[in-house]
Every structure is written in C-alpha cells, then in structure tokens.
Amino acid sequence: MAGFSQGGGVGKSLAEWMIYGEPQADIFGMDIARYGAFAANREYLRQTTRQFYARRFVMTFPNERLPAGRPLKRPGAYDGMSAAGAEWMASWGLEIPAYFAPMGFREETTLKRSNAFDIVGDEVLQVRRAAGLVDTTAFSRYAVSGPGAEAWLDRLLACKLPKPRRAKLAPMLGHDGRLKGDLTVLNWGGGDYWIMGSYYLREFHMRWFEAHTADGVSVNDISDAMSGFLVTGPNARKVVERTTHQDVSAKTLPFMACAEFDIGMVRARVARLSIAGELGFEINCPATLHGTLRETLLAAGEDLGLAEIGYYALNALRLEKSFGIWSREFTQGYTPGQTGLDRFVAFDKGDFVGREAALKEHKAGVARRIVTLEVDAVDADASGFEPVWHKGRRVGFVTSGGYGYTVGKSVALALLDDDFAGEGTQLSVHIVGVERPARVIAASPYDPKGEAMRQ
Numbered sequence: 001m002a003g004f005s006q007g008g009g010v011g012k013s014l015a016e017w018m019i020y021g022e023p024q025a026d027i028f029g030m031d032i033a034r035y036g037a038f039a040a041n042r043e044y045l046r047q048t049t050r051q052f053y054a055r056r057f058v059m060t061f062p063n064e065r066l067p068a069g070r071p072l073k074r075p076g077a078y079d080g081m082s083a084a085g086a087e088w089m090a091s092w093g094l095e096i097p098a099y100f101a102p103m104g105f106r107e108e109t110t111l112k113r114s115n116a117f118d119i120v121g122d123e124v125l126q127v128r129r130a131a132g133l134v135d136t137t138a139f140s141r142y143a144v145s146g147p148g149a150e151a152w153l154d155r156l157l158a159c160k161l162p163k164p165r166r167a168k169l170a171p172m173l174g175h176d177g178r179l180k181g182d183l184t185v186l187n188w189g190g191g192d193y194w195i196m197g198s199y200y201l202r203e204f205h206m207r208w209f210e211a212h213t214a215d216g217v218s219v220n221d222i223s224d225a226m227s228g229f230l231v232t233g234p235n236a237r238k239v240v241e242r243t244t245h246q247d248v249s250a251k252t253l254p255f256m257a258c259a260e261f262d263i264g265m266v267r268a269r270v271a272r273l274s275i276a277g278e279l280g281f282e283i284n285c286p287a288t289l290h291g292t293l294r295e296t297l298l299a300a301g302e303d304l305g306l307a308e309i310g311y312y313a314l315n316a317l318r319l320e321k322s323f324g325i326w327s328r329e330f331t332q333g334y335t336p337g338q339t340g341l342d343r344f345v346a347f348d349k350g351d352f353v354g355r356e357a358a359l360k361e362h363k364a365g366v367a368r369r370i371v372t373l374e375v376d377a378v379d380a381d382a383s384g385f386e387p388v389w390h391k392g393r394r395v396g397f398v399t400s401g402g403y404g405y406t407v408g409k410s411v412a413l414a415l416l417d418d419d420f421a422g423e424g425t426q427l428s429v430h431i432v433g434v435e436r437p438a439r440v441i442a443a444s445p446y447d448p449k450g451e452a453m454r455q
Helices: 004-020 042-054 078-083 117-129 149-156 199-211 236-241 287-300 311-320 355-364
Strands: 086-091 094-100 131-135 139-145 166-173 179-189 192-198 218-221 226-232 258-263 266-271 280-286 306-308 368-375 387-390 393-404 409-417 426-431 434-441
Touching: 078 086, 078 094, 078 287, 094 117, 094 306, 094 311, 117 131, 117 306, 117 311, 131 236, 131 287, 131 311, 139 149, 139 199, 149 192, 166 355, 179 199, 179 258, 179 266, 192 199, 199 218, 226 236, 226 287, 236 280, 236 287, 258 280, 258 287, 266 287, 280 287, 287 306, 311 393, 311 409, 368 393, 368 426, 409 426, 409 434
Parallel strands: 131 306
Antiparallel strands: 086 094, 131 226, 139 192, 139 218, 166 179, 179 192, 226 280, 258 266, 266 280, 368 409, 368 434, 387 393, 387 426, 393 409, 426 434
8 A cells, every 4th residue: 555655656556567668666566466456356355444543553473364355266166175174275266175173173363373373283294194185276377379479488488398297497587687477387288288387377378478479379377267176295195106007117107297187087287396395296186076076086185194184284395405486486577596586597499488587597696596594483483574693693584384294394485695505604593583593404304316206
C-alpha cells in the first residue's frame, strides 16, 4: 500500500517499465499479476479488503493463515485430505496442504518454532525413510505445441531443450539477463511440450509468454485442468510399481525422464523429479481424477510407509538440499550467476532472450551469491530477510530458512557478498532479535552427491 513516502520509488519503477520494458527492481509486490481474475469478484474483495484494513497495524506471523476469501479454489482430493487432517493455506486462491495433523489440532501463531514443529518433522523423516505423498495442484502447467513450439521454447528458455521423453530445469531470463522464471520444461514427444512452475505466477508468466508470441506456436495455461501428486522417498518406486502394468524401473524411466503411464484407472503423465531430493515420481492427471489418483496411491503404499505430507515439510526437505525457490532465492532482481542457476544456462546453444547480458555477467563474475548456512539456533529459525553479519558488518541477508530435520541442524540460504561466501566463513544472523552464530557450509547438507534422486 504505497503512500507519499513510497511515491518516488513507485514512479521510478513505472517510468523504467514504460521506457525500457523492465523495471530495475523486483516490483512483483506491486504488480497486478500477483492476482488472477478470481480476485475481481465482489464478495472476495469485500472479505479481503475488510481483513486488510482490520489488520493494517497488526503483526502477521510467519505461520499465520488468514481466513478471508477462503476456501475458494480447492484441489479435487480436498475432502479426502481434509478428512486425513490436512491444515490448509492458500496461494493465488488455491487451498494447499500445509501439514497433516490430528483432528482438533490448532497451530499457535509465533515468531519462533510453533507447536506444529514436531508434526512437520515427522512428515520430513517419513519421506527420508519411506515415502511421502504431496498434492501438486499448486504447480502451474502450460501446454506448448505447434510447428513453431521447439524454436519458440529454444528462444525463450536459457537451457538446452530436452530430448523426447525427457525433462530439464529451465531458467528463463529477461532482456537484461536477470531471472524471469525457474521452470521445468518437459518434452512428451511428438512436438508436445509442457512448462511447469509456481501456481501463483500464472498471470505473470502468461503475460511474458504472450509478449513473446510467435507464429506456429500455441501456449495454453492448463493449470486448472491438470493436477497431480508427487510420490517421493526410497519406497516411491515400489508404490508406483503396484499401480501400473508398465515398467517404471530406473532403466526405463531414469532421473529427469517423463512419459505416459496408467496409474490404476488414471491415464497419467509421469516425470522422474522431486524437489525433496529423493527418488520421486511427479504424477500429473486431469483435475477430475485427482481424488481417484490419491486413493490409488495411498492404497498401494499402505504397507510401505507412504504418508501424506504438506508444504511445510516440503520446504524443510528442499532446504536440506539447498534447492532455491521463486520469490526467495530466485527473483526478478537476481541473475543466474548470483543464484547458481547459471549451471543450467546453455551459453553455447545460440541466441536466446537475455543471453548477451547473462554471458557478460558469466565472464565478469558476481559480487553476491547464494550460499548455505548452518545456524546455531535454539528455539527459532531464520525465515527470510534476516541480516547476516561478519564482525559487525552486514554482508548479506537470509533468503529462506528453517530446520533440517534429517541433518539435525537449523539451515538457511542467504545472499552474501562474494568475499564472505567461502565455505567455513564464520558469520552471525539475527533471528527474532537475537544474534546467533552461523557459518557457510557446503551446499546440500543432505545427500550432497544427489544419489537418492537418481536411484
């Protein structure tokens, strides 16, 4: 809510946007793309604006989930997951499971570790020792097809395109070489591609896609038509094997492969991926079959330790792998080199949007970069934007953090000045007003070689 004090900055960003096509700062917080058409509904506006004004000077806690305008959009298996104890949070109007708790549980809002801490920890450890089931309705999906699809994707994305039945992590850059997306591109074969990303960025990314339209290519947002689940953990393949007559072995479906499979009665599109850093199968299905898919997978994994988990646990799992996410480690204000995404940029593939600027940075190096920290926390963990200090000098800030239940440490990802980003550098982080010792550690404190994902 910008007033006189923010007017100069807002005007500067708007002028840059109009003149250069890109503002210098990341202004997504003021971008109307952060809402969809659902937010224009009169009743939705009445509820959310009343809540906003009532809470304008009230502290909002990191684990607080506010009720206005909810529930609006629900995944197909919403009732089943609710009956199983799902506690819900909302993103872009969609209900997303935060965690699964005993009936009657109520999380206490706090700046420190809440009473859901152990519940989330149990979900994390169940994934590491057996398997977890994650609702992936909150992944955006865009179908790209037509005779010009391959050329269009090759121009828009900074990675080399995957071969048929393969997937790749796909940075997308602005004309200035800064990030426009951290996406996954899947080549299903026959000129049929998907782009997958964050659900709440649908309007933002469709605007970018439409601004770069080309003849012979069709791009459709199918996020509300398709849904799915991620099965991840050492027993994930055993679970999936029980649901299909097809071969899902590592030889037939290796890491980063994708193909169509029959999962029970569901014809699904399956990809060997997992943000949890474990053996994983992302199973995509029509939204109307979401509940059926859930029941099929739960029945198959009943004696294999398969447990439903929420996005709190998924966040802890990805932090143990030093995996960044959009709006935290990756934003419009950062570059591939700063975030480590430059390792997925194919500078040698020919021209693509942002190549010249990204190549210039790649050759010159960066002044700041994302690193992993181990923090000597006690009863609270870093969550984002906490200052990082070196002998009284601020040298960066935390982008996201939490507790690593598998490694038994409080961990954080942080954007630091390059002079202080070396492994072993002793630092400190302010967490809820208390300065805590911290140090730079090697990326991916859990399974640093990535062997679990490639089983």
